[in-house]
Amino acid sequence: MTDTAVPRYTRTAIVLHWLLGLALVGAFSVGLYMADLPLSPQRIKLYNWHKWAGITILAFSFVRLAWRLTHRPPADVPMSPPQRLAAHAAHNILYVLFFAVPLVGWAYSSAAGFPIVVFGVLPLPDWVPVDKALAEAIKPWHEWLAWLMAFVVLAHVAAALKHQFIDRDGLISRMSLRRG
């Protein structure tokens, strides 16, 4: 059964998009809040949840990328060349950041001497050495890249709303959870 009215993304792509979008907003918010807390059991809990969320996002991003590389998305709706360039650039930057942000976070955690134990049971390897100076060097990058991702996500959302309410080209129904 195919939807011929508007070519849509696959159901898998749609589910991954919303699930990971939600997870990213959640992980970012927790990260923002937890970083300024004084040391406490609550902060330890939030830090670990944030890391578990980040690693889960990283794992699913591999799935998402593999799916994307093997399932061509629908053709672009008509739009000016600069817009098309901006759209593709934003999506590509996001894909890079889906990996860069959690990988840098993982590296920072390892360098700072806090190996990641996912859900408290699965220890992940430290792929950078434990080194205070290295940790200090890496630390701001996790935050800057996360902010960059947040900025691109906001631009992405703004652009989607523009297509929906200004261009009225039905573009976002391609990624809608509702059929047709």
Add this chain to the structure above:
Amino acid sequence: MTLSAKTTFATAAFALLAGMALPAGAQQKLVPAQSDISFVTKQMGVPVDGKFKKFDAQVAFDPKKPEAAKIGITIDLASASIGTSETEAELAKPDWFSLKQFPQASFTSTTVKALGAGKFEVAGKLAIKGTTQNVVVPVALAQAGGNTTATGAFTIKRLDFKIGEGDWKDTSMVANDVQVKFKLSLTGVSAL
């Protein structure tokens, strides 16, 4: 000498001899630069390593009479190094080591049992933060070129010593089990 002077002299001499718990000339010396006292615990499954940079040991040990051995260890708790200065600052607080009140931890041996092949079982009292608990510590001795190294490890439950009170009592946050590992390098120990 008057009677009171003799009594005074005798009392003083007796006190002096009684105070000498160690047989003369039997004191071994710790080599701090080659010694280590460290500990490991877990924070939500994540291992946390720490070590104490300042500690001292008083050891009177004769391999031919191990049961007569006397071992005393004192640890400067403020010398704890545990990854971040923020965590170290937390350790000083009353909920944790409460350093202002209890700057030192100590171990005093009560009995030493030889198990053969350089292995010993040292029972003693561990005092931290005003609480004393009995512990039994397995120790292995190895000798090389005038140096004797005593290594071993034992596990304590931090809540037994009220380490981590209030909100920190939650052992799913910081585990109750803390493994203490040591490597003490000594000189002056006669051949095993």
